[in-house]
Amino acid sequence: MRVEMWTDVACPWCYVGRKHFREGLAAFAHHDRVEVVHRSFELNPDAENGTVPIIDAVAAQYGRTREQQVAREEQAAAMANAVGLDFRVGGRVFGNTFDVHRLSHFAGTRGLRGEFLDHAFRVNFAEEASIYDRETLVGLAVAAGLEEAEVREVLDHPDAFAEEVRTDERLAAELGAGGVPFFVMDRRYGVSGVQAPSMFTQALEQAWADRPAA
Template sequence: MTLFDPSAPGKLRVDIWSDIACPWCYIGKRHFEQALASFPQRDQVEVVWHSFELDPSAPVQSPVTMRDGLARKYGRSAAQAQEMMDHMTGVAAADGLDYHFENLKLTNTFAAHQLIHFAAQRGLGDAMKERLLRAYLSEGEFLGDPEVLVRLGADVGLDADEVRAALDSGKYADAVRQDEAQAQALGISGVPFFVLGGKYGVSGAQPAEVLRGALEQVWNETHPAPLTLLGQSTPAEGCEDGQCAVPQRDGADTRG
C-alpha cells in the first residue's frame, strides 16, 4: 500500500493508525480535527484510517472490567486503576468527550475494524470510526456482537444487509491484517500514530497545536510557494514556451 498518492496533485495525505479500544485514539482524533479546522489547506488534506489492534488475542466475550483489566496489565491496585480511569475521563472531557469506563465492555475489535474498511469504500470511513469510538467509550455498546455493528453501520448511512453480508463473508479481514502488517513494518508500536505525506510520523495524542505545526511543516515542504517577483511593476520582454516576442517598429510582434 502506498502511503502518499502522487496521482493526487495538490493534496496532502494523512494516514492514521488507531484502535477503537484505545481511549487516547479518540482524544487524538479530536486533536487532529481541531488542528485541521484551523489549517488553511484543510480541503486539500486526505485522511485515511488504518487498523491497529492493541490486543489481537483479546476474546470477543470478556468478564473482566476495564478497571480490573488496567490493574492486571499495569500491576496496580483497583484503586490505582480507578484513578487512571478518572484521569483519562477528565482529559477526554476537556475535549468534549464523555467517557463511561464503568459501562465499557471489553472485546476483540477485529470485526469492528473490518466495518470501518467497508464504510471507507462507501465514503463513510471517518463517520464509522467516530460512531464506533463513541459507542465503545461513551455508550457501553458491545462491539463483539455482529448485530450491534450492523446497527451502528446503519446509523452512519450504510445499508444494514450489506454490512451484515460484509461481516459474515470476512471480505475486509485481509485489509485489516495488511494495515497491521504495514504498521509493524513502519515500527509503529503504539497508537494513535499519524503519518503525514508518506514520510513524517507523529506518535500519540499530541495537542492540536503540535499537529497543526506538523501539517504546516509537511505542507510547506511538499508544496513550495511560488516565487515572488521583486521590483517589477510591469512585466519585461522575455522568452517563454519555446518562443520569443520581438517588437517591430510598427508595433507588431514576430515570434521566432
C-alpha cells in the same frame, strides 16, 4: 497532502487523539487540501470477546492495580470532556476489535469510514455499549449510513476485509508504530500519542513546507 491515522476503537487515547487532530487540522491553513486516511490497529489481537470489565482486564495486562487503572480512565475521561466528548468510566468490557476494523474497511468502500468510526468510538466510550456484540455493531453501522443486509453479510464472512486490516497493521509495523494513535504525514513525518491540537497544526505546517517541489 495525505495524513494516515492508525487507531483502535478500544483505545481511549485514540478517542481523544482523533478530536485533537481534527482541531489541529481545522487550524491549518491548507486543511482543505489534506486527505485523511483511516487505518486499522489492534491493541489486543488475541483477545476473546466476553464480559470482563475493561478496567480489570487492562489492569491485569499491564500489571497495574485496579485503582491505578481507574485513575488512567478518569484521566482519559477528563481529556475527552475538555474537548467536548462524552466518556463514561467503568462500564466497558474487554474484547477483540477485528470485526470492527473489518466493518470500517467495508464502510470505506461506501465512503463512510470516518462516519462509521465516529459512531463506533461514541458507542464504546460515551454509551458504553459493547462494540463486540453483533447487534450493537450492526446498529451503529446502520446509524453511520450502511445497509443492514450488507453489514450482516460482511460479519457472516470472517475473511471479508480481513486482509485489508492486516495490511494496515503490517504497514504500521514497517513504519515503527508500537501503539496508537499514530499519525503519518506524507510518509515523512510521524506523530504518536495524544498530542495537543497545536502540535498537530505545527506538524502539518512542517510537512507542508517540506513537500517536494512540483
